[in-house]
Amino acid sequence: MSDKNMRAEITRRSLAGASLCVPVLVVIISWLAWRDALPAELASHWSGSGPADDAMAVGTLLALNLALSGVPAVAGVAVSFWPGISARARRGTYFFLGVFGGMGAVTWLLSAGLTMQVGDPYEVVLGPWVIVSIVAAGYGLIPFAISPKPRVEATDVARRFEFAPSETGAWSQTITGNMFAWVAIGLIVLGSVIYGPAVIDGRVSDQFFGIAVMSAAILLVASFIRLRVTADWRGLRVVSAIFRIPLKRIRLEAIDMIEAAELRPTEWGGWGYRIMPGRSAVILRKGPGLIVTTTNQKQFAITLDDPETPAALLATLRDGNSAAPGDSKEVTS
Template structure:
């Protein structure tokens, strides 16, 4: 019988593979097109729509290697740091797949745009040359997330600590709790889109497409729905419903409330990782802190967190009693 490598080792290998593949693909593309490329490559298009930065092939490949290689090393280091956080490792694999695909394809677009060009100053980059790598990066990230796999926490059978907050529920009584947390990110997204439209009106038409993606991402990720019910804890994006984070009652060790300061505790806002802790941090203030049976924590900032914590503890304890 063939033994599968541990999940950590598999995720380590999955994180390392995309940067190496991206670098190999760029190198292979350059080698195969070497005779059709100018001595000086156009590597950047300014707001005027004309090429304004140039580099030799050797310089271009060196910069590509450094950029993709350093980012790949960054993701590898984070996977090692998060050895005790399987969920965090999964997102590092996702990031490695997405970023490596994006950078590899963008650098490939640069080479193809310079193909058979006598004067590099005449090179232009089409909007499709930017849109396609972005779409491919999203798909690659989804593939990496799937390949990394989910590692469920072991089931807990013992009682919760006596001082854990609870609410009173009759044996046959059912209860659920839900809150929506919204930030001011849509305002930032609107600002990004405005800059893109303004730039397009002045000079670069395809800048709207570049601004549209981050603006949409800021809008989509600005609101989350937190739900506690008989299935456990669920956190999802309010506008699109995906991605969704689910924690089963059997995975919960105990739940409590803590005041979170985004920069001090997690280094910023959004979906964050901090050692063995991960979570959705959208503002300063009270948060549900779910201690899992695998030794990690999941944190989500939300209003009325005391009620959510008490209900989640009660439902988790009840599920063990009934089980």
Template sequence: MTLVNSAAPTRPRDVAAALTLWLPVLAVIVTWLLWVDGLPDVLPRQWGRDGAVSSTMPTWAMAVVALVVSLGAAILATYWLRERGAPNRRQAYLGLGLAAGLSSCLWLTTAGVTIAAGGAEPEWGAWVLFTFTACGYGALPFLIAHKWVVPAAVVEPVDATAETTSVDLTATWTQLVTSPVMAVIGGLIVLGGIIGVIAVFGEDGQTSSVGAGVMTMVIVGLILVMTLVFAQVRVSVDRRGLRVVSRLLGIRLKQVSLDQVESAFADTVSPLGSGGWGYRMTGGRTAVVMRGGPALVVNLRRGNQFAVTVDDPHTGAALLTALGAENPSAHLASGSTMGRQAQFLS
């Protein structure tokens, strides 16, 4: 069994990195208070090829979008200060900084050029370069945060007999895993969709705007459903094997029967190394990634691997190994187990 300590102390550099993601929030709030009296009711949203404004958006809506996105990024950055977030903290800050920098910059540049022009028909000009530059804002907290150093793993032989005698084979192991990232993204999608629809319908009552509003609601609804699937999952191990089910929608995401299990062990999983959050597939390895940290990894008899991030994966792995050893159709090969335990993240 691979034992990896994924916890690490939060250092002053990590706190400083998180604080940089609160700066876009502060910038949006301060500029709104300073500029609100001088801004028109609508701000430019798009410019045509001739440089003229082609569409607009309510001023308050643009400010709220910038505030919500940057505030969500700042809250997530603060949440990632927990010790368990150390393995992928810098990568998370890089992505959060991109979202916060882009959203706040769009507000700052659009409102700023409008104030400077003294009307609702400003020219975008070279300010567009500033917006592209703001996408790299995440590099600041990324470089400030302490670099995670993977601790040495201690590998112990898997003794199926010993584990079987110490595990109640009639027991059921169940864990609920919540993904803060998916939960926040779901909330932001709902709020952003509502604001977008209001902005579209608020422009005029033409059929084109109505169609755009309906299309926006459909897209937001589909994305929201996919987000809710992975907002919280229930992971269970019993005589039926391993099951991963969406808690909110009741959709079964994965089931591994006992006759498919070759071995099971605990490891650490990073969303960046797995390709992101949600259901990931990379080179014959699948995973349900709810967050970075401890995970239950299963070697399947057909040669694939499956992992799911969950608390206390050692208990689940021990029970799954014991149940598999007692299953008549399961043929555990202890010699091959040692050679495949470290493959998932290598």
């Protein structure tokens, strides 16, 4: 990494850590501004949409929310400068710290601000302000977005194919995701239990939204039970073999690097179809798979039995070592 990039990364990490200090500063500044007007007790708990059912002394509630917003601030600054932490781990830590910091600040502001308006803490109604307390959890997105993105580390496959001047290559494989089949069956059983009585009683219209959502979820999961993976002059394509729906397409000219690697679910967010910032994957099991890095530094991975062959083929086609679409030669291991 160049000195310029290193300085930019340190600056962004510093800003991300500083953003985690904002919630605790809001708590402190608001307390300093309101301390002469605060009653002895503040509303601290609501069981529903009605009035508060519990209250706390100002000092106790202040200390609680200072801890809830202050600990993430200290931890965020430490994480910003602690060596040996990967960019991916650092971003995830920023997010979770921001969630707690944001909730701590908003909890204090709502309790103190609403109680000052009403006077009696047991008559404070949270009402629509509950939406603000929920949205506050999204504060973690701010340091997450500021923090430097993980640098993509990828290597290019070395193997290449030799084609005649008029030949090009094509490769395809159908893979089965047993886990998607079991999940689809589970959703069908769950949907039958939840919505079956309504269907039998002719009350489909009453449960239409829930039935529609469940049906869409079943169809989405079922589309991944059998996948057709193809590599040819168009690039890499993943199509649902059941519904003939294209699920992923990476154009050949958009491919930067291709590698066959050992895929571990823990490194890709678990099993199934995974979507993460800058990365997506179809992980069916621990084992061999194909990783494609695009020119905009995004990655896609998929579990395959023979990833070396499509990796070599796509690298050959990308490098222009075959003809444009014409006589297609089926490539095998």
